[in-house]
Structure formats: C-alpha cells, structure tokens
Amino acid sequence: MKILVDRLKDSPTAFHFSETEAWRADAEAMLEELRGPLAAPIEADVRAHRMGQDIYLEGELRGAIELECGRCLARYRQPLSEPFRLVLTPAGSRVPAEPEAAQALARDGMCLGDELDTGWFQGYEIDLGGLFREIVTLAIPVQPICKDDCRGLCPRCGADRNAGDCGHGDARPNSPFAALERLRTRGES
Ligand SMILES: [Zn+2]
Ligand SMILES: [Zn+2]
Known part of the structure; x- marks a missing residue:
C-alpha cells in the first residue's frame, strides 16, 4: 500500500x-x-x-x-x-x-x-x-442500524420484532415517543 x-x-x-x-x-x-x-x-x-x-x-x-x-x-x-x-x-x-x-x-x-x-x-x-x-x-456509524425500518427487540419480551409480531405493540425503544410513553406510564403508576 x-x-x-x-x-x-x-x-x-x-x-x-x-x-x-x-x-x-x-x-x-x-x-x-x-x-x-x-x-x-x-x-x-x-x-x-x-x-x-x-x-x-x-x-x-x-x-x-x-x-x-x-x-x-x-x-x-x-x-x-x-x-x-x-x-x-x-x-x-x-x-x-x-x-x-x-x-x-x-x-x-x-x-x-x-x-x-x-x-x-x-x-x-x-x-x-x-x-x-x-x-x-x-x-463506522456511532449507532449502527441494520436497515432504516429495523423494528428492534421488544422491550418487554426481547423477541426480534423483525421476525414477527410478539403481540406487545410496536413502540420503538429508540423513538422519542417511546421514551415519552414510558415517562407517562411511570407518572401514572
Ligand atoms: Zn436491526
Ligand atoms: Zn414482546
């Protein structure tokens, strides 16, 4: 080289x-x-x-x-x-x-x-x-993502949601809305 x-x-x-x-x-x-x-x-x-x-x-x-x-x-x-x-x-x-x-x-x-x-x-x-x-x-990206619409792992059961629906909803763990959702749930309980 x-x-x-x-x-x-x-x-x-x-x-x-x-x-x-x-x-x-x-x-x-x-x-x-x-x-x-x-x-x-x-x-x-x-x-x-x-x-x-x-x-x-x-x-x-x-x-x-x-x-x-x-x-x-x-x-x-x-x-x-x-x-x-x-x-x-x-x-x-x-x-x-x-x-x-x-x-x-x-x-x-x-x-x-x-x-x-x-x-x-x-x-x-x-x-x-x-x-x-x-x-x-x-x-090398700071946060590697396999594909733009990767659905990630279910935050509840850990299933790979790209492979199928585990029935726990579709909130993305990385989206700001998911974070808001968690905050709101915490505030309610
Ligand atoms: Zn992925
Ligand atoms: Zn699940």
Missing part, C-alpha cells in the same frame, strides 16, 4: 491497492468491527500527483464491514464506498506534537493532521495503510 514519492508527476498517477494480511491484522487489532466472516476485503483506488512541494491524493476506498445492529443486535454487512481527498505537505525538520502522529510519520512516511484532508510526509516512500484504517474507522 505504498507510493514512491520520486515517481509522482504533475499529472495524476493511478494506483490500486488491496488489503494485505499485515494491514488487516493491524486494522483488526484496532477495530473489532473488522472481524467476522462476512466482511469483504478492503480495496482502494488512488490518484496521486505533485503540486509544487506538496502531494495531492484522491480516491475511493471500498469494501464491507460487519457491524452489530444497535436495535435488534443482529450482525449485518455494511458496504463501504468512501471517497477521500487530501494534501500532504513536506514535514521537513518538523516533528508532529502528537506522539502517535510522530510515530506514523517515522513508520509510514506520512501522518494525518487534525482533519482527514491534510497531512505531512517525509522520505521517499509513503505507506497509505494508516490513512485507509482511519477512513474505515470514520465510516
């Missing part, structure tokens, strides 16, 4: 990367979500060119991750299709203040800034593995 800096030109060069075993091992250590038999390999298309001293990268990362639905707890596969674009500036003699970024710069030849769209590079070889891991991390 490396780019040789000297080979880059003023016009874009296209690269295609597929995940390596080492990349997946690192990613799985960081992200529980990447484990699981369903998740498809991560691939990335990248176009890179020089802009003066800087390096401009843009592309798209694709694949799939397996997540657990926050409503019904089922495992489901979420496809990834994540466009990205960033500018890397020569680090020169500067060292990033954050130890993690300094480590990445020394190890991968690049590190990201506070946002995903800027970073620094140094040396002749840039490993994009860390960038790809970061993109996957950001693509």
Whole structure:
C-alpha cells in the first residue's frame, strides 16, 4: 500500500491497492468491527500527483464491514464506498506534537493532521495503510442500524420484532415517543 514519492508527476498517477494480511491484522487489532466472516476485503483506488512541494491524493476506498445492529443486535454487512481527498505537505525538520502522529510519520512516511484532508510526509516512500484504517474507522456509524425500518427487540419480551409480531405493540425503544410513553406510564403508576 505504498507510493514512491520520486515517481509522482504533475499529472495524476493511478494506483490500486488491496488489503494485505499485515494491514488487516493491524486494522483488526484496532477495530473489532473488522472481524467476522462476512466482511469483504478492503480495496482502494488512488490518484496521486505533485503540486509544487506538496502531494495531492484522491480516491475511493471500498469494501464491507460487519457491524452489530444497535436495535435488534443482529450482525449485518455494511458496504463501504468512501471517497477521500487530501494534501500532504513536506514535514521537513518538523516533528508532529502528537506522539502517535510522530510515530506514523517515522513508520509510514506520512501522518494525518487534525482533519482527514491534510497531512505531512517525509522520505521517499509513503505507506497509505494508516490513512485507509482511519477512513474505515470514520465510516463506522456511532449507532449502527441494520436497515432504516429495523423494528428492534421488544422491550418487554426481547423477541426480534423483525421476525414477527410478539403481540406487545410496536413502540420503538429508540423513538422519542417511546421514551415519552414510558415517562407517562411511570407518572401514572
Ligand atoms: Zn436491526
Ligand atoms: Zn414482546
């Protein structure tokens, strides 16, 4: 998942990367979500060119991750299709203040800034593995939902309401109305 800096030109060069075993091992250590038999390999298309001293990268990362639905707890596969674009500036003699970024710069030849769209590079070889891991991390939703109309588990009996009606009504545990309903019932009793 490396780019040789000297080979880059003023016009874009296209690269295609597929995940390596080492990349997946690192990613799985960081992200529980990447484990699981369903998740498809991560691939990335990248176009890179020089802009003066800087390096401009843009592309798209694709694949799939397996997540657990926050409503019904089922495992489901979420496809990834994540466009990205960033500018890397020569680090020169500067060292990033954050130890993690300094480590990445020394190890991968690049590190990201506070946002995903800027970073620094140094040396002749840039490993994009860390960038790809970061993109996957950001693509994981805070509250994964298997489908928009997932009916979740019944708050009374725990049955998966996607599988059928357990007869306890349809109040969604996550909807504000369900919360109001609970408040009201509590006030009455
Ligand atoms: Zn669900
Ligand atoms: Zn029920």
